Amino acid sequence: MIGGIGKKFSYHKTGFMLMKLLHKTDPDIIPLSMLLSLLQTAIPYSGFFLFARLIDYLTAGNYDEALQTAILLTGINLVLGLLVDLLNQAVEYKGKASALGIKYLIREKALALDLETMENAGVQEKINTTEFTMRMYGGIDYIAKCYQKIFTAVLSIALSIIMILTLCFIKPVSSGVLNWTASPAVSLAAFTLVLSIVMFWQRGIRKELTQKQDANRKSHVEAEHQLGYMLNQVFLDYTKGKVIRIFDMKGMIMKRYGIWRKITRRVYEEMTAMYKKSITLNSCANGIFITFSYLMVFFKILAGAVSIGSFTKYAGAMAQFSTALTEISENNSYIERMCGYMSCFLEFLELENKRETGSIPIEKRLDNIYEIEFHEVSFSYPGSSEQILSKVSCKIRLKDKMALVGENGAGKSTFIKLLCRLYDPTEGYITLNGVDIRKYNHREYLSLFSVVFQDFKLFAFPISDNIAAGKKWEEEKLLKCLKQAGIENWVQKKKEGLHTSLYTVNSGGEDISGGEAQKLALARALYKDAPFVILDEPTAALDPFSEYEIYTRFDELVRNKTSIYISHRMSSCRFCDDIMVLRNGKIAERGSHEKLLEKAGIYANLWNAQAKYYI
């Protein structure tokens, strides 16, 4: 399932799978948490037994034994308390470290997935939901903590049931009405009845809470996502500051922010009211059970079934039982809330890379004889019915300089995305040297292309990492590519040279102009030295001199390679051997510059329209 916040897994199945994942990242956490639960349970119960004994010794006047019991009680409490503290810290620390490891897993998967899947709105929603949940409510370590608390509560319940049943079955020694009220049959029946009422009540409270959480989930995630966008990419993104000021967008931005803030506030208020209600109702259920417990023990003491010292033991066990029921109910609600969100994370991890279908390696050819052909290729973007390309068939001629021309939105960039297999055709297929490109190993196939995208992206990393794309770089080759792109002098003037960081002005980096950035993007494409060079509007931000230089060096830049050039500057297309004109999703015209002018069709119209302004 790709789209939306799904509920593919049940809450506890999600929880179980998350715990498995946590166990994989650190196999110690779960055993340590279980040990912690055992110790946490041992503290109150050892206390109940020893305290009961202490009171009995005191009431019987056995002061020596009373003193020994008091010392034992204090010692056990001290040792267990210390161990619980140490274990708690270890589990907490390990949990946080694993949560970071799991965050790393998300980022690694996001980079490994194919672009088509990552662009899908449903997938983005899954990532947003996971990130938001971990930020707002804690990560998988928090869910593990809830499970640990539930485990402690279950242990506590098991011990208290044994004690309560023992108490129920102890027969009174007195006669009359007390004999009847404290009899095992009545004690058992009363205990079962009160327990059923309390459990039924708590189940109702939890169900209502879960329904409310489910209803609020979608709007909550969307509102938080919008607020996150406003905060990180509008208010704090100084590069948008000039547009905001020139177009006086402050009012509009604050209004939008206000709307989303109102939605989040409403969600929080509703959830807080619901939590308050559930805590109050749980406390009432708790109160009923504790009152019943005290009465039962009280009757047993009056009927002579147990000693006065046993009051603390049995009443304590019953109070523990009731608290443990509430703990289970509350932590179950937290788990349901978290797992409701975090099931998205598991669905995201399950997504498969659509591009990892092929395995044929790409033949390494020094002669660069790679021939690509489109066979009746049609394409619509996922989720859209609009056909961007329709039954396009064409061969990209070997080592030609080809130009792709067409009006805005004609599908030129889409053609390139299909060629590089960032997307697969909806119909038809593409071949490389006669073999369907889906059969090739995708990473190897991608290595054939060097592209300067229209929206080329540089990163706030050093220039060297931007150009060599993080690979081990050779200085000489790097400088040569920078020179070919016309930006070598600019880089050499920088104090840090190739190590200069881009954009991070606040921490010693360099802010760069649009044209400089485009030249660096061109240098990156040249450094890759792939057999296909694709340049999508590569000179749009360049000044006339720089553009002229690139054109004159174009032959040298793409020598011995197949190149595809996309530009709305028609004059640049004349350098190309083959021009393809796209219109309405089809190849409307194809030929050399001279041939297409002669044809007096779309290309000639585009050429003449532009030529008019340059005469």
Ligand SMILES: Nc1ncnc2c1ncn2[C@@H]1O[C@H](COP(=O)(O)OP(=O)(O)OP(=O)(O)O)[C@@H](O)[C@H]1O
């Ligand atoms: N990721 C996407 N999802 C949906 N539609 C898209 C996506 N990318 C592009 N389109 C649509 O596909 C059509 C072709 O876009 P494309 O970018 O291929 O055109 P182009 O010829 O390169 O345009 P331009 O000359 O303006 O750069 C456009 O209508 C565009 O809105």
